[in-house]
Amino acid sequence: MKNLEQLIRPNIKSLAPYSSARNEYSGHEARVFLDANESPYNAPFNRYPDPLQTEVKKELAKIKNVPADCIFLGNGSDEAIDLAYRCFTRPGTDNVVAIEPTYGMYKVCADINDVEYRAVELDDDFRLDADKLLAACNDNTKLIWICSPNNPTGNSLDYNEICKVLDAFQGLVVVDEAYSDFSRGKKFLNELAAHPNLIVLNTMSKAWGCAAIRLGMAFASREIISIFNKVKYPYNINLLTQEKALEVLKDPFETDRLIRIILAERTRMIDAVGVLPICEKVFPTDANFFLARMSDAQAIYDYLVDKGIIVRNRTRVALCRNCLRITIGTKTENNELLSALRQYK
Ligand SMILES: *Cc1c(COP(=O)(O)O)cnc(C)c1O
Numbered sequence: 001m002k003n004l005e006q007l008i009r010p011n012i013k014s015l016a017p018y019s020s021a022r023n024e025y026s027g028h029e030a031r032v033f034l035d036a037n038e039s040p041y042n043a044p045f046n047r048y049p050d051p052l053q054t055e056v057k058k059e060l061a062k063i064k065n066v067p068a069d070c071i072f073l074g075n076g077s078d079e080a081i082d083l084a085y086r087c088f089t090r091p092g093t094d095n096v097v098a099i100e101p102t103y104g105m106y107k108v109c110a111d112i113n114d115v116e117y118r119a120v121e122l123d124d125d126f127r128l129d130a131d132k133l134l135a136a137c138n139d140n141t142k143l144i145w146i147c148s149p150n151n152p153t154g155n156s157l158d159y160n161e162i163c164k165v166l167d168a169f170q171g172l173v174v175v176d177e178a179y180s181d182f183s184r185g186k187k188f189l190n191e192l193a194a195h196p197n198l199i200v201l202n203t204m205s206k207a208w209g210c211a212a213i214r215l216g217m218a219f220a221s222r223e224i225i226s227i228f229n230k231v232k233y234p235y236n237i238n239l240l241t242q243e244k245a246l247e248v249l250k251d252p253f254e255t256d257r258l259i260r261i262i263l264a265e266r267t268r269m270i271d272a273v274g275v276l277p278i279c280e281k282v283f284p285t286d287a288n289f290f291l292a293r294m295s296d297a298q299a300i301y302d303y304l305v306d307k308g309i310i311v312r313n314r315t316r317v318a319l320c321r322n323c324l325r326i327t328i329g330t331k332t333e334n335n336e337l338l339s340a341l342r343q344y345k
Pocket residue numbers: 075076077078079103147151176178202203204205206211215216
């Protein structure tokens with residue numbers, strides 16, 4: 001990999017970050033806070049929240065087995081995705097390379113930041129070819145986006161192919177593991193020490209059942225994390241979110257229990273949808289959803305909407321013609337979908 005000094009955007013490298021009132025007295029015992037123009041009333045909401053979310057990161061460090069200073073927390077993973085562009089790509093000059101199909105935010109953030117987005121199609125079985133991805137890179141490619149298990153396809157990408165990308169690419173590789181809590185496969189989260197150019201994304205929005213609180217995570221080297229921290233909004237994670245996250249993270253066994261229920265339902269749904277005459281194929285999945293190729297995705301989608309059941313129509317996405325993406329719900333919700341599909345004519 002190139003060294004970070006060559007990858008970081010020049011204006012970010014020279015940036016003098018905002019210094020909040022609370023950053024400047026460290027090392028002393030403080031009792032009276034008259035420094036931040038806060039109201040003295042309405043505790044605890046009168047005070048600015050911890051800008052570096054120390055308590056939440058302490059819990060996450062235990063759960064994820066990653067040092068706290070190798071963790072960045074954002075307003076959803078979306079904040080980390082946008083920060084990767086703002087820290088490492090020069091608008092109008094640099095480019096990024098990504099697999100296709102994949103999560104839509106990588107492309108949206110590229111467009112917002114005026115960065116060229118080079119999409120490289122997976123094969124017909126949604127497999128990754130490292131050489132094909134690397135061949136799309138040039139000297140101005142700063143980031144590669146990989147999502148595994150991938151959205152909307154659901155499959156995990158080959159571990160050794162991702163390693164090949166990490167070893168050969170000169171820039172940074174983001175591996176989005178938003179769905180890895182549903183997978184038994186190897187996680188790149190455990191490989192940070194081996195790859196200085198690796199950024200792994202996780203989120204509270206899926207397995208942890210907390211999409212509403214907006215909390216996403218990036219894991220990377222201390223150097224990369226400190227660049228993210230320098231550029232982020234000073235108080236990007238509000239107090240309510242930090243409190244709710246701590247509460248949920250302190251009971252990881254409850255999340256494990258719910259994951260097991262979702263996985264059992266996933267098996268049942270894949271089998272039941274797979275045998276329907278209107279289903280051509282269910283693709284292998286490691287996530288809390290599956291992609292199914294149907295006889296006529298648009299017509300079935302419209303029929304389900306009519307019945308108040310919403311799935312994701314992916315028919316216009318590359319390689320996903322006539323495919324619906326179906327999230328695993330509760331047993332009752334899943335049964336409603338199944339009975340509607342069985343009645344479809
Ligand atoms: C759902 C999802 C996320 C989560 O995004 P948040 O902003 O954390 O809610 C991230 N990546 C992928 C691939 C997803 O499907």
